Amino acid sequence: METHLFFAFFCAWICLSVPLESCIAADSIRIDQSIGDGETLVSSGQSFELGFFSPGSSKNRYLGIWYKNTPRTVVWVANRNNPIADLYGVLTIFNNGALVLLNQSKSVIWSPNLSKVPENPVAQLLETGNLVLRDSSNESSESYIWQSFDDPSDTMLPGMKVGWNLKTGLQRKLTSWKSADDPSPGDFSYRIDINVLPYMVLGVGAGKKVRSGPWNGLEFNGLNPSENSVYKAVFVANNDEVYALYESNNNKIISRLTLIHSGFLQRLVLKKGSSEWDELYSFPSELCQNYGHCGANGICRIGKLQICECLTGFTPKSQEEWDMFNISSGCTRRMPLDCQSEEGFVKVTGVKLPDMIDFHVIMGVSLRECKVSCLNNCSCTAYSYLKAYAYSNPNGNGGCLMWSGNLIDIRELTSEKAAEDIYIRIHTSELGLNTYQKKKLVIILVISTFSGILTLGLAVWFLFRKKRTMGTDQESKENLELPLFDLSTIATATNNFSNTNMIGAGGFGSVYKGNLPEGVAVAVKRLSQNSAQGVQEFKNEVVLIAKLQHKNLVRLLGCCIQGEERILLYEYMPNKSLDYFIFDQNRRALLAWDKRCEIVMGIARGLLYLHQDSRFQIIHRDLKTSNILLDDNLNPKISDFGLARIFGENQMETRTKRIVGTYGYMSPEYVIDGHFSVKSDVFSFGALLLEIVSGKKNRGFSHPDHHHNLLGHAWLLWEQNKALELMDACLEDSCVASQVLRCIQVGLLCVQNLPADRPAMSSVIFMLGNEGATLPQPKHPGFFTERCSVDTDTMSGNIELHSENAVTISMLKGR
Template identity: 45%
Template sequence: MYGVIDASIITRMVVSELGSVRRSTWHDGDRRWIGYWFAPKDQCDFYGNCGPNSNCNPYDAGQFECTCLPGLEPKSPGDWNLGDGSAGCVRRGGVSVCRSGEGFVKVARVKVPDTSKARANMSLNLKECKEECLRDCSCTAYASASESLGGSGCLTWHGNLVDTRTFADLGQDLYIRVDAIELGTPISTIKDRDDGPRGNRDVPLFDLSTIASATNNFSVLNKLGQGGFGSVYKGIMDNGLEIAVKRLSKLSGQGAEEFKNEVRLIAKLQHRNLVRILGCCVEEDEKMLIYEYLPNKSLDAFLFDKTRRSLLDWRKRLEIASGLARGLLYLHQDSRLRIIHRDLKASNVLLDEEMNPMISDFSMARICGGDQIQGNTNRVVGTYGYMSSEYAMEGIFSIKSDVYSFGVLLLEIISGKRNSAYYHENPSSNLVGHAWELWKEGNCEDAIDESMGDSCTKEEALRCIQIGLLCVQEFVDDRPNMSTVVLMLANNDVALASLKRPAYVFKSKHHGTNLSASDGTASLNDITVSTVEGR
């Protein structure tokens, strides 16, 4: 039966390594309680320092002391990355507990969460405690009530887990309830030179047989799209969780290094406008990435489709553009790493059930040092039509290369037409060149997608065209950074700079051909790998 937790158990859980302790005793009927006050030795000694559902570890010098417990992610990623963990953590993707295939992940050497939120059953051993917790949908964690007595007694928590912290030597094991997707064998991602002790997050590794079963053995009926990299399939795990599986072709230009790069990067990124990786599969000669499934596929499936584009009214298009701008700002400035995406395009923007945008495909992304804003390469990768001239011609990439790509994408969002497939009277022109000519003539209304109808606010659309043209200007220094773009999109009172000639490439020979394979397909994750040899 459940009862009051023995005071000696609380003493062992709370007092270890907490500095000087003063004890007092008080009575509540027939129950005797013991209270303790202590002098804090570090940040983790302050109650709830890292918010609910997190663990506080003070022992990694120079690192943020807060980490989310297994299966959870920061509730407020922006604050979290600034070193404020007070908002705590929530379940990844809003996945709720009590689904088939669930289990527990052990967190070792901790002071268990606030025991006032726990239930005690001293008649159960640890194995029986696990079974008891698994049967109760509200149970979020369990632990032994007395590890020193061979694991006797059972503590279970129901709801948020508050005030968990790591000890260097003492402490006990806490078992956190997680969804089946979290139970894949963890593999460590590649260590970067800038990583601290906690720079790497483990990524679940799934068996090939598990993914084959989820996708009905990669049935053509489950196929969502195909690009130069291979194919994407929809899958359903045994617990009912829907996934998207990016299966690399054995002939794909994305080799082992690009694959590892994508796993490494996405595992560390947490932002509502970036796609979330659930795991990967590396077995025999197969390389696969498992993502959250986004039911509305990619932006190009709506934006460039004659019938579906009308579903994107002006307000939704502006929300998509603003979300993408915030996602890029996070990559360039707010994440722990400075990341240049290098392949932003409509087919690499995925849409969730509410049509919120998420940037995908980090296989070509580059990590820069904290103060570095550009680099160069003799192997230019990306998609023709979205590449800045300095990158395409000289191999120089920077955060302003991504700004250029965003500018092209913004013009596509407003016009509903592809940059590399738009031909006006001049067959060698593109959307950027066409928009520039209309701007000079004062006829930019002609660039606005008519399918938006009365939902479009003309003044806002013209302002966004100007923002797009500012992003694609020829000289790098003339382009705004993403923090300025976010501000310009959010506030119509912010003055816009005057425009200079954009950088756009005339290439009549290819007539808009995407050099990174099938960019024109309506795929969920049309992730492509293209190579243009730099001059």
């Protein structure tokens, strides 16, 4: 040790006594090699240097990387949280391949986490300023076991990524120094956040100081692009990674992005041969860039004398505070929204979109579908349509963003390229008409009246010449608000309804896989001609289903009404239904615990939308595993609304004399008395949840010790504190025991005998998603009565009921 320290002091003395060019060090160290305080590694092109330094007036020592041939500018620090108080620090590689920083007592001050151990490790400082640990036999970037670019400090260099590795969960972000003398992590960070869509954030603590709008497919909304010859910005988003980086465009100019300790993000450039850094820009540079500067439902316009205004339809929450230029309280609606009355949208152009706090995205829809989706969701307060996503979408449709609640951090932009339009939902009384619009409306009314009279006369004449059968078909196609397909097109798509294309059948008819001319795969449901449904009833149902827009509901794409044919086209679900997996001895293992949890939450959210967030309150009445379809990514979508019913605004429960559905999922009050409500669906969800956890069917379940169904068996195990025994055996390696118990408890709460005891779906989602929440103890489930020991599988064909038509949603009418 004394020999090593003497050598280190000797090198330090030499480097201080002779010209700097005489002390050029190697760029790497290997096993049992080291560098001490006063020694350095220098990259092969002499651009960067690694060694020990003291920042500002501090006497603490840190291992860092800095530009070599410019004024010392540190770009990376290893031991930010553990400074060395003396000159005895040593960087070395242990025999086990670990790269470590030691102090005088040989204690490890800093060491990176390694995913694997290299056989012949070498630590090398690259010409990019990246310190890497790799195997000496492989210099490719894929062989890096660790790199300093994966653990940035306060500076972003060309080629360095800021963002996420979605496979490993690694987040790369810049973190400011605490002060100019202290490189330990400060309060500010520069990162990429992901809330469905990625966006850039300059954060302060856990909050936000500045943020961009979402990535719209081409650029970040709200970040005015700067055309320059110094650097080129790059953004990548795929299934493996989401990150931003920049590349140098000019070899004569050095560029870096630094988050300084005062919370500003600076782009600095240095011309080769110069001794001073020049600021290209600093961020934030104006008040409108500060997060939420105008409060909730306000918009910031930098060119105005008073830069903060309320959005159309809103007024200052406190006019007195606004008059004093205190606008933090924001704005509130002048006329509250009423989902049952007429409402419209006002378009605000060229803005940075509001923060994505309470929102969701629907991809691959048209602008009109986006508007309809927002109108049909009572909690939707605004929507925006990202046209840029249409460029990569085969059907030419873009992305629909919908917000709920307050709109935070909207600002007007000067650059059209980074700007988007947003449509704010307001009461129709707030829309108003200006003078030009009134004149235009008068002209339109005059022309429309004349055209209407002429059209009416021609229509009367034409109707007398049409055959009655042709009139019936024409009437059936009016006002469906849904694409209509010719029977010939559908026949071609399904190979003339070939049996080889059939993917399902039932009392409603048959389902076929079809491929439309543009290459879109669809599920074609050809309804049975034995259905007693008339044209008008079919029209009502199709219009209603078309208005249900949620990512966890199967989407209706179109229909066909031709002669006696009644055909529906749905989005095609390649992974079939949930029962195809969980009840199969081999395929059940494909759904690990995490995926089953995602499926459960998806079903719950779809059901909550039907019960609460859609324009009409809808009771599904036939929720079961075979009606949960799975898309390419095994995301669940509720299907088959054949037995669904609409509830009125204040209607809590109704009764029917015709009991239809599937035994094993139907609630006791529905089977016995014909009463059904949202709590009937909650019961079905509980049964489905217990089936997902156990991998066993409720109907047909048997046990050697008793003759209860699956719900009764789950209750008995719960009473005996043996609930984990209900879990599917294939989940043992992937499950989290506390989550399994919580799911079983929620399932038992949902299948309680009395409807009043069962939770609402909003409570179900809260209980499933919050492990810290305290759950009530369940009471005994419905149908908690032992059956006679009959082979229920042989009876299932006689007692499992279904509807004759898969889309019989009844419209409530006054009597």
